[in-house]
Amino acid sequence: MLIAIGSLAALGAALGTVLGVAARYLAVEEDPLEVELAALLPGAQCGQCGYVGCGQAAAALARGEAPVTLCTPGGKSVAEALSKRLGVKADLSDHEESVPQYAFVQEELCIGCLRCTNECTTDAIVGAPKQIHTVIRDNCHGCAKCFKICPTEAIKMCQVPVTLGDWRWNKPGAAALQ
Amino acid sequence: MRLFPIRGGIHPKYRKELTSEQPIVALPMPARLYLPLQQHIGAPAEPVVSVGQKVRKGDLLARGQGAVSAPTHASTSGVVVEITTVTAPHPSGLPQLTIILEPDGKDEWTDLPDPIEDPFSLSGDAIRERVASSGIVGLGGATFPAAVKLNLGSQQKIETLLINGAECEPYLTCDDRLMREYAAEIVDGARIMAHALGAPGIVIAIERNKPQALEAMRAAAAGFDAIEVIDVPVQYPMGSERHLTQAITGRETPAKKLTAELGVVVHNVGTARAVHQSVRFGRPLTRRVVTVSGGAVAQGKNIEVPLGAMVSELIAFCGGLREEPRRIVNGGPMMGQPLPSLEVPVVKGTSGILALTVAEANERPTQPCIRCGGCVTICPCGLVPVEMAAFIRKDNLDAAAGIGVTDCFSCGSCSYICPSHIPLVQYFNYAKGELAARDRERRRLDRVKTLSETRVERLERQAQAKREAAAAAAAARKAASVPSENKASQ
Numbered sequence: 101m102l103i104a105i106g107s108l109a110a111l112g113a114a115l116g117t118v119l120g121v122a123a124r125y126l127a128v129e130e131d132p133l134e135v136e137l138a139a140l141l142p143g144a145q146c147g148q149c150g151y152v153g154c155g156q157a158a159a160a161l162a163r164g165e166a167p168v169t170l171c172t173p174g175g176k177s178v179a180e181a182l183s184k185r186l187g188v189k190a191d192l193s194d195h196e197e198s199v200p201q202y203a204f205v206q207e208e209l210c211i212g213c214l215r216c217t218n219e220c221t222t223d224a225i226v227g228a229p230k231q232i233h234t235v236i237r238d239n240c241h242g243c244a245k246c247f248k249i250c251p252t253e254a255i256k257m258c259q260v261p262v263t264l265g266d267w268r269w270n271k272p273g274a275a276a277l278q
Numbered sequence: 279m280r281l282f283p284i285r286g287g288i289h290p291k292y293r294k295e296l297t298s299e300q301p302i303v304a305l306p307m308p309a310r311l312y313l314p315l316q317q318h319i320g321a322p323a324e325p326v327v328s329v330g331q332k333v334r335k336g337d338l339l340a341r342g343q344g345a346v347s348a349p350t351h352a353s354t355s356g357v358v359v360e361i362t363t364v365t366a367p368h369p370s371g372l373p374q375l376t377i378i379l380e381p382d383g384k385d386e387w388t389d390l391p392d393p394i395e396d397p398f399s400l401s402g403d404a405i406r407e408r409v410a411s412s413g414i415v416g417l418g419g420a421t422f423p424a425a426v427k428l429n430l431g432s433q434q435k436i437e438t439l440l441i442n443g444a445e446c447e448p449y450l451t452c453d454d455r456l457m458r459e460y461a462a463e464i465v466d467g468a469r470i471m472a473h474a475l476g477a478p479g480i481v482i483a484i485e486r487n488k489p490q491a492l493e494a495m496r497a498a499a500a501g502f503d504a505i506e507v508i509d510v511p512v513q514y515p516m517g518s519e520r521h522l523t524q525a526i527t528g529r530e531t532p533a534k535k536l537t538a539e540l541g542v543v544v545h546n547v548g549t550a551r552a553v554h555q556s557v558r559f560g561r562p563l564t565r566r567v568v569t570v571s572g573g574a575v576a577q578g579k580n581i582e583v584p585l586g587a588m589v590s591e592l593i594a595f596c597g598g599l600r601e602e603p604r605r606i607v608n609g610g611p612m613m614g615q616p617l618p619s620l621e622v623p624v625v626k627g628t629s630g631i632l633a634l635t636v637a638e639a640n641e642r643p644t645q646p647c648i649r650c651g652g653c654v655t656i657c658p659c660g661l662v663p664v665e666m667a668a669f670i671r672k673d674n675l676d677a678a679a680g681i682g683v684t685d686c687f688s689c690g691s692c693s694y695i696c697p698s699h700i701p702l703v704q705y706f707n708y709a710k711g712e713l714a715a716r717d718r719e720r721r722r723l724d725r726v727k728t729l730s731e732t733r734v735e736r737l738e739r740q741a742q743a744k745r746e747a748a749a750a751a752a753a754a755r756k757a758a759s760v761p762s763e764n765k766a767s768q
Contacts (some may be wrong), residue, residue, distance in 0.1 A: 111320040122469040143727040145734075173726070179718040222729035223736070264316065266718065270713025271670075272701040 140181045141171055144221045146243035148172045161186065174244050175261065200260040201242035202225045203235045209254035216246035216255060279481070279508050284521045285514040285714055286656040288691045290448050290612070292474055292487065297571045297578040299452045302459055304582045310591040311379040311586030312623035313339060313350050313366050318415040319422045320346030323375060333387035335681045336562050341378050342410070348423045348626075349413045351562040353584035354390075356381040362602070367589070367608055371618030379586065390560035399559050402431060403476040406558060412556035413626075417548030417610055418442060418517070420757035421627035424549050430538040430566040431475035431518045437541035439472040440526065440551055441564065444510060444517035447610025450630045452567040453547050455483065455580045460551055461498035465505065467550035469501035470557050473542055478644060480505045482547075483522055485513045494560075514691040515658055533685045548629075568624060570596045574603035574633035589631055590620040603633035606643070611638075612690045643721075645698040653692035653702060659685055663692040664755045667705045675709055683709050715720045 122195035145153040149170040150162060160166040161182065168182040168190045183190035203224075205216075212230040224240040227233030235246075235255075247255045283572060289651040316322040322339035342349045359380045364372035367649065397405055409423035430436060441464070445453040457464060465482075472480050484492050486509045497504040510516055510525055513710045520531045523542045531537050537544055548566065564585055571578035576597030583592060589606075591600060605612040609630055617631075624631075653663035661682050669678040681704055692702040 106629055142723045144730040148445065156655070159580075174723060175719065177716050180702075221733060222726055223733045239729055241722070262370075263373065264366055264368055264370065264374060264717060267368075267372060268715055269369075269704065269708045271708045272704045 125192065126240050131159070131162055134158050136185060137182065139160050140178060142178065144173065144241055144243060146173060146221050146241075146245055148243055148245075149167060163169050164207050173241050174186070197218050201257045202240040202260055203242070203244070203246050203255050204256045205233050205235055206256060207232050207234075208253045211252055211254070212249060215249050215251065219245045221245065279506055279526070279529040280528075281508070281510060281525055282518065284513065284524050284658060285660055286597075286658040286691065287359070287452075287515060287521075288656055288694055289418055289479035289512070290694060292448045292452070292512075293571075294449065294451050294487065296449065297569050297580055298403055298454055298488075300451070300455070300579050302452075302455050302567055302580045302582050305584065305587055305592065306611055307354060307381050307383065307584065308591045309380070309585045310359070311353050311356075311381065311584060312588065312590075313353065313377045313379060313586040314364070314368075314623060314625055315365060315375045315377070315490065316348065317341050317350060317421060317585070317627065318348040318626040319420070320348070322346065322375070323347060325361055325375075327358050327377065329358055329360060329363075332356075333358060333379070334386055334566060336390055338562075339379075342423075345575060346423055346426055348415050349411065349562075350585075351413055351564055352375070352379060353386050353563060353564040354379070354381045355386045355388075358675070365618060365622050367588050367622040368626065369615045369618065371568060379552055383731065385386060387561075388416035393559050394557050395727070398473050402474040402476060404427070405470060406562075408557055409474075409553055412552070412561070414549060414552045414556060415563070415626050416546055416621045417552060417626065417629070419613075419627050419629045421625075424497060424545065424553065426587055427543060427545065428471060428474045430536070430543050430674045431477065432536050435541060436475045436477040436538060436543050438467060438479045438481055438764075439475055440522060440537075441468045441478040441480065441482040441547055441549045442517055442522055442540050442544050443482055443488075443495065443544060445488070446485060446514045447612055447630070448514075449632055450569045450610050451571075452569040452580050452629055454491050454716065455489070456487045456547055456567055458494045461491075461494040463554045464495070464550045465498045465502070465545050466543075467552070467554035469504070471545060471550060477543065478504060478604075481512050481526055482507045483526065484508070485512050485516055485732055503694055508741045510746060518658070518689065521658055522686075528558050529678070533682070543651065553694065563626060566628070568592065568628055570628040570632075571630065572603065572632040572640050572715060573635040574599050574601050576600050583628075586623050588620070589617065589624060590656075592624065592631055592659065593620060593633065599633055601635060604636045604639040605632075605634045607634060612694070642699040647698055647700060650697060652695045652697065655692050656695050658689060659687065661686055663702045664707075666709070668700050670705045670709045675713055678709050685711060 118128045138155055141154040141158060143154050151157040163193045171178045179190050210232045214227055214229055215222060215224045217227045222239050222241055224235050224236045244257055247257050302449050321344040324343050325340045327339050335352055337352045338349055339352055340350045357380050358377060362379040365371055367376035406425045406428050414419040414424040416424060443453055443457050470481050482495055492509055496507045499507050515521055519537055523537045523540060524530050527540055529540050532539060552563050565582055567580055568583050570582050579596050581592055590623040606617040608617045611632060624695040657663055666678045666683045668679055686706045688703050688707055690703045696702060
């Protein structure tokens with residue numbers, strides 16, 4: 101009995117020392133979790149989460165200060181990926197509602213001030229001074245930064261319509277398969 | 279020929295007798311035809327006609343875009359009255375861009391491309407080009423552009439062209455009637471396709487419950503040594519491309535691969551006839567045979583329909599509805615999809631329209647799983663439906679994908695067999711759609727990431743250029759401020 105307790109205690113102490121030494125001398129400068137989380141984020145630096153960019157958001161996520169649902173343009177898939185990586189349960193009920201959007205320039209209101217063009221993180225807005233701007237829809241990821249900055253409210257955010265190509269069946273009723 | 283067994287499968291009530299003795303009849307030309315731009319898998323076609331333009335039967339209305347696409351032709355002569363959105367023949371009922379044609383009643387052909395007298399002297403490419411420009415897609419229901427599939431011979435050695443006349447879906451008899459009435463055309467189309475593929479052998483596989491079709495096809499193929507007409511057991515889903523290949527080769531097609539890996543390319547009998555029409559007469563695909571059946575239809579029929587006719591016209595031609603149907607199904611009852619309404623057009627992939635009564639639809643409340651294992655025994659793909667459904671119910675789609683939900687081809691055998699009426703295949707359809715959507719989303723986010731990285735690079739480049747310009751300007755100013763040098767340069 102005593103031998104068993106003694107040997108386990110000795111083993112624990114020895115391994116603990118090894119781990120302690122390893123933690124001090126083999127420490128990694130950058131938090132690897134942060135890098136991994138940053139890779140999961142869209143990387144568009146749109147700032148909708150309230151942090152300056154995706155790197156800062158990843159750091160906050162790694163520290164556990166931000167919810168996994170922070171990324172609006174990333175939507176459900178990013179939230180799920182983050183919650184999986186961090187092992188936390190995400191409340192995705194709000195995210196179900198948010199549908200992908202894209203920006204649209206109402207040409208009669210655009211004054212060609214270039215503000216949105218400079219703001220766009222994916223270079224999705226084409227324009228020149230005093231010329232009507234337009235949004236390349238395939239490049240727009242719906243961060244709405246241009247929508248907020250436009251002085252004449254010429255930009256409106258539209259819902260990306262569901263097409264035959266991306267329509268899908270709903271989950272069979274909750275009553276099924278009990 | 280030796281046949282090999284396929285795994286699982288079911289034997290539903292076939293109810294083919296409702297229409298199997300009904301010869302193919304032509305639908306009277308409707309007052310308007312609705313031709314959607316997407317009647318095939320791949321990129322939608324692009325309209326080349328304008329509103330008010332007069333067209334003749336067989337004129338190109340919309341051309342294919344990209345590598346996998348198919349053009350659409352005028353099903354009759356008339357005037358293009360509108361290009362607008364119309365409800366698609368799809369369970370979603372979403373609108374789809376559609377060309378609306380008003381027939382002039384003359385039904386006259388346009389100047390068709392020259393008939394090819396001897397297609398066997400031509401290269402495979404010439405035949406593929408003709409098939410592609412005729413807008414032919416897989417008429418079994420999958421609507422994959424036929425020309426793309428005929429190109430598989432250039433990548434792999436194809437040993438066998440397998441002509442699929444199994445028609446294992448209950449109710450449907452359009453392929454059966456086609457084989458009985460147009461056997462010679464199917465055989466000719468098959469020979470042309472085999473030539474384009476470079477396939478030495480042709481196997482025509484027909485389920486044993488169609489003895490007249492077997493006889494007709496055997497008679498038509500009698501003169502050709504390369505063609506073998508075989509009768510395959512009556513077992514749903516024998517008509518699945520992969521399972522039919524397994525039945526004749528004994529080998530299973532690897533997951534996410536094509537049957538071409540095994541040296542086999544499968545085409546439907548209707549596709550073979552369309553190829554015959556296109557190559558021998560230059561006629562593009564403008565009509566197809568549709569089975570209209572089900573207990574709620576007054577008289578089930580096999581109708582040759584000009585593409586674009588409304589489903590309601592077909593039902594009216596069959597004497598209307600005998601009772602209020604519980605379900606209108608596009609395709610067979612096993613793999614077919616519900617239609618949002620009767621006001622949707624017949625497209626290239628419409629093989630059947632079924633109006634099912636309450637008794638036929640057989641909807642029952644779901645009960646708890648009793649662990650009978652029936653779904654596992656009958657799954658023709660060797661999957662474990664009960665376990666996949668349990669994962670999906672708990673939203674663990676990755677686990678479901680891990681045990682092969684994406685290899686399920688939605689034959690519906692598990693839902694059919696389940697004594698507790700658990701909507702198994704419905705779970706898998708949901709999961710497959712959701713997984714595909716996530717995939718698209720991931721690709722979109724990758725694109726956003728690339729775009730924003732390029733922008734950061736661009737901004738850096740611009741800043742660098744500015745700094746360099748400023749440095750150059752400063753250097754120039756410095757040089758200008760030294761008068762001796764300035765004079766020297768002048």
